[in-house]
Amino acid sequence: MTLANDKTDLTLSERDARYLLPHYTNLAKRAKAGGEVVERGERVYIHTSRGRRILDASSGMWAASLGFSEEGPVEAAIAQLRRFPYYHYGLDKTHEQAVRLAERLADLVPIRDAKVHFATTGSEANDFLVKFLWYRNDALGRPQKTKMLAHVGAWHGSTIATCSLSGIARCHNGFNLPIPGFLHLTAPNHFKNARPGEDEAAFVERLAEELESVIAREGADTICAMFVEPVGGAAGVIIPPHGYYSRIQQILRKHDILLVADEIITGFGRTGAMFGSQAVGIEPDAMTFAKGFSASYVPVSAMALSPAIHDGLLAGSDKHGFFAHGSTFAGHPVGCAAALATLEVIEQQNLIENVRAMGARLGERLAAYADHPRVGQVRGMGLMWAIELVADKQTRRPLRHPGATANQLSVECEKRDLIIRNLATGDTVAFAPPLIINAAEVDDAVDRFDGAFRATMDWIDARGFAD
Numbered sequence: 001m002t003l004a005n006d007k008t009d010l011t012l013s014e015r016d017a018r019y020l021l022p023h024y025t026n027l028a029k030r031a032k033a034g035g036e037v038v039e040r041g042e043r044v045y046i047h048t049s050r051g052r053r054i055l056d057a058s059s060g061m062w063a064a065s066l067g068f069s070e071e072g073p074v075e076a077a078i079a080q081l082r083r084f085p086y087y088h089y090g091l092d093k094t095h096e097q098a099v100r101l102a103e104r105l106a107d108l109v110p111i112r113d114a115k116v117h118f119a120t121t122g123s124e125a126n127d128f129l130v131k132f133l134w135y136r137n138d139a140l141g142r143p144q145k146t147k148m149l150a151h152v153g154a155w156h157g158s159t160i161a162t163c164s165l166s167g168i169a170r171c172h173n174g175f176n177l178p179i180p181g182f183l184h185l186t187a188p189n190h191f192k193n194a195r196p197g198e199d200e201a202a203f204v205e206r207l208a209e210e211l212e213s214v215i216a217r218e219g220a221d222t223i224c225a226m227f228v229e230p231v232g233g234a235a236g237v238i239i240p241p242h243g244y245y246s247r248i249q250q251i252l253r254k255h256d257i258l259l260v261a262d263e264i265i266t267g268f269g270r271t272g273a274m275f276g277s278q279a280v281g282i283e284p285d286a287m288t289f290a291k292g293f294s295a296s297y298v299p300v301s302a303m304a305l306s307p308a309i310h311d312g313l314l315a316g317s318d319k320h321g322f323f324a325h326g327s328t329f330a331g332h333p334v335g336c337a338a339a340l341a342t343l344e345v346i347e348q349q350n351l352i353e354n355v356r357a358m359g360a361r362l363g364e365r366l367a368a369y370a371d372h373p374r375v376g377q378v379r380g381m382g383l384m385w386a387i388e389l390v391a392d393k394q395t396r397r398p399l400r401h402p403g404a405t406a407n408q409l410s411v412e413c414e415k416r417d418l419i420i421r422n423l424a425t426g427d428t429v430a431f432a433p434p435l436i437i438n439a440a441e442v443d444d445a446v447d448r449f450d451g452a453f454r455a456t457m458d459w460i461d462a463r464g465f466a467d
């Protein structure tokens with residue numbers, strides 16, 4: 001029997017073009033060509049139906065932290081599916097996997113006596129948190145304290161609130177976003193945002209003054225929280241200057257504004273510390289997690305909340321008689337089982353040590369490009385690295401048609417069976433390989449990158465993009 005949707009005369013790519021509305025892509029182009037079908041993976045490599053074995057140095061979407069063939073979370077998910085495939089942890093019920101994972105996470109995070117709440121995606125975790133912080137302020141009798149701060153260039157998600165929170169114009173355009181009440185501050189990107197001759201200390205002070213003046217303009221009684229990525233991912237692997245967060249946090253505390261660390265990329269080892277907050281000196285009031293939390297094998301996300309935030313939620317629940325928030329898949333037992341197994345792999349395989357060692361190796365190999373006249377900066381931490389291309393090294397003048405060259409570089413990498421991330425902001429490309437990567441695989445990635453880099457430099461010259 002042929003099922004109604006079994007179009008056996010068409011390839012999967014053709015069926016993709018016909019039936020799927022894809023994301024993060026040019027829709028017309030994709031509708032013509034269809035997507036390339038990924039069939040399986042092994043360690044840091046994916047295999048496609050075109051017979052290609054591609055080294056994915058972007059871990060999917062900064063996501064597959066254990067690569068594409070780690071048994072631990074797979075076995076745990078299957079075992080949990082067999083034990084019981086679904087239940088929630090709301091109303092008067094709970095389940096073992098949610099309890100164990102909450103306990104484990106509460107032990108790990110740099111928030112004392114944290115409470116854990118689960119969701120399904122990174123966007124959802126951030127979105128729920130925005131809602132919770134509003135609810136808390138309402139319960140505390142200050143319902144007008146709702147505005148959210150974030151950085152220009154930061155990415156916090158795709159929902160209406162989290163895309164508004166994000167500072168990427170390309171993702172707002174046409175979607176009627178951002179909605180009011182989400183304000184964006186200069187990113188702590190010294191390379192791009194420092195004035196000529198401004199050292200890091202002076203830059204930090206200027207950003208601190210900007211924050212103070214936004215608070216003075218808006219009124220501290222209207223600002224709820226600031227969301228930050230400890231190391232900016234989509235913004236171009238932005239490593240904050242020394243002392244930035246302690247200075248910012250001092251100001252926020254003075255005005256009773258919370259600091260939220262979006263650890264959706266940086267959590268669970270990516271920066272060479274368990275959490276990015278620990279790597280850059282943030283003492284968060286709340287944190288959000290997804291991606292590397294379960295190595296992305298099963299969707300699961302979470303937030304960790306300080307007791308002060310939790311007390312506010314309790315007060316809200318008392319006020320209304322019910323905490324009227326929930327979601328069907330939150331704390332899904334299969335996701336929780338996969339996340340528990342992922343945390344076990346991180347510990348047993350000593351992956352944070354591996355991130356430090358392999359990050360240092362990747363950084364050393366990429367440093368070889370730093371002197372090239374079109375390379376503005378090579379920067380990174382742990383297994384997050386970026387190369388920013390410019391027209392003029394001294395003045396940091398951008399290349400013509402910003403974004404076109406980074407796109408070309410990623411196309412040249414694809415030709416050599418390498419995936420790197422071409423970032424939405426300017427001509428920057430990022431490496432964020434799975435945390436399990438070994439030395440031979442790091443070398444394989446950079447060897448493939450080398451040809452792509454040279455071809456792209458010729459392409460820039462041929463087009464006069466640096467003139």
Ligand SMILES: Cc1ncc(COP(=O)(O)O)c(C=O)c1O
Pocket residue numbers: 061062121122123124126155156157158229233234262263264265290291
């Ligand atoms: C820092 C950060 N926050 C939030 C998100 C949103 O997560 P998700 O795509 O799972 O909704 C992302 C996704 O790339 C991210 O990088």
